[in-house]
Amino acid sequence: AAGVIQSPRHLIKEKRETATLKCYPIPRHDTVYWYQQGPGQDPQFLISFYEKMQSDKGSIPDRFSAQQFSDYHSELNMSSLELGDSALYFCASSASRWGQNPQETQYFGPGTRLLVL
Amino acid sequence: RKEVEQDPGPFNVPEGATVAFNCTYSNSASQSFFWYRQDCRKEPKLLMSVYSSGNEDGRFTAQLNRASQYISLLIRDSKLSDSATYLCVVNMNTDKLIFGTGTRLQVFP
Numbered sequence: 106a107a108g109v110i111q112s113p114r115h116l117i118k119e120k121r122e123t124a125t126l127k128c129y130p131i132p133r134h135d136t137v138y139w140y141q142q143g144p145g146q147d148p149q150f151l152i153s154f155y156e157k158m159q160s161d162k163g164s165i166p167d168r169f170s171a172q173q174f175s176d177y178h179s180e181l182n183m184s185s186l187e188l189g190d191s192a193l194y195f196c197a198s199s200a201s202r203w204g205q206n207p208q209e210t211q212y213f214g215p216g217t218r219l220l221v222l
Numbered sequence: 223r224k225e226v227e228q229d230p231g232p233f234n235v236p237e238g239a240t241v242a243f244n245c246t247y248s249n250s251a252s253q254s255f256f257w258y259r260q261d262c263r264k265e266p267k268l269l270m271s272v273y274s275s276g277n278e279d280g281r282f283t284a285q286l287n288r289a290s291q292y293i294s295l296l297i298r299d300s301k302l303s304d305s306a307t308y309l310c311v312v313n314m315n316t317d318k319l320i321f322g323t324g325t326r327l328q329v330f331p
Contacts, residue, residue, distance in 0.1 A: 138317060147309065147321035148266065161317035195265055202317065211319060213265035 107131055109214030111196050117220045118186050126181040126217045130198030136160070137179040138197040138211060139171060148195060154179055155202045186221045193218050225249055226322035228310050234328045239300045243325045245293040245310030252320075254313040255286055257295050259306045260324065266309055269295075300329045 110129040118124050130137050136155045140148040141164075150163035154173035165171075168186075173179045183190060197211040228245045235241050247255075255272035270277065272284040272293055283296040293310055310322040 136317070138319075140319075147323045148319075150318040150320075153317035155317075163318055193263075210268050213267065215265050218263075 109196055109198050109212055111194075111214040111217050113217060114215065115218045115220075117222065119222050120186060120188060122186050122221075124183045124186060124219060126183070126194050126196075126219075128179045128181070128196030128198075128214060130177050130179070130196075131200075131212055134198035134200050134212075135177060136199045136202050137173055137177065138199075139165075139179070139181050140195040140197065140213075142193040142195060142216075143189075144192070146192075151181070160202060183219075188221050191219055191221045223248060224323070225320050226310050226312050228308075228322040228325045230323055230325060232326040232328050234330060235300055236330055237300055237302060239329075240296065240298045241300055241327060242297075243295045243308055243310075243327075245295075245322055247291050247293070247310075247312045247320075249312070249314060250288075250291060251314050252291075252312045253315045255284075255293050256311040256313075256319075257282075257284060257293075258309040258311050258321070260309055261306050266311075266321075269308070297327075300327075302329050302331065305329045 138153040139151040142148040151165040153161045157173045171181045193216045195216045197213045257269040258266040259269045260266045272286045276285045281298045285294045307324040309324045312320045
């Protein structure tokens with residue numbers, strides 16, 4: 106079965122550079138979620154999109170922005186990178202908006218490992 | 223104080239053992255509860271949802287006590303492949319999943 110695809114899988118950037126992470130949800134999933142997991146930490150919710158509109162926002166820095174496109178893929182844009190942005194970034198998708206159907210599973214992609222030097 | 227608290231472990235158990243993990247959550251408005259499993263440097267994967275009546279899936283049993291705001295996971299007949307971090311996850315009918323910091327399990331031969 107098709108899973109969530111994320112690219113790139115690994116990314117190395119320098120401080121103050123920008124990065125773009127991409128997420129391709131499972132086919133027919135219309136809701137996408139972004140999470141950040143720092144070393145030894147639990148995943149923290151950043152932002153979500155439903156039908157190409159932002160649906161919920163968590164602890165996403167102002168330096169970050171995201172959007173969902175007409176084909177439902179999503180991109181997380183990160184600017185003025187800081188050392189503390191080094192983390193695993195997971196994208197998840199679900200077939201309906203989580204809040205509307207709490208038992209709908211969020212399926213996670215393999216993540217993008219970002220290292221900021 | 224974290225919204226979802228777990229004993230970080232590690233729990234080191236021999237193959238075949240029964241092991242139990244506990245989790246507490248602070249917000250009584252929490253509506254949905256899950257256990258996810260995460261292998262080192264991999265993505266979280268749903269293990270099972272947790273229902274008020276308790277539920278079982280093979281060797282895994284989950285229980286929810288809303289009054290005490292407490293969730294448990296029992297693993298029977300542990301396998302080497304069960305070695306992972308087990309994440310207690312809570313949702314309050316929003317898009318956001320709230321994760322505990324996880325309990326690490328190591329099953330040894």
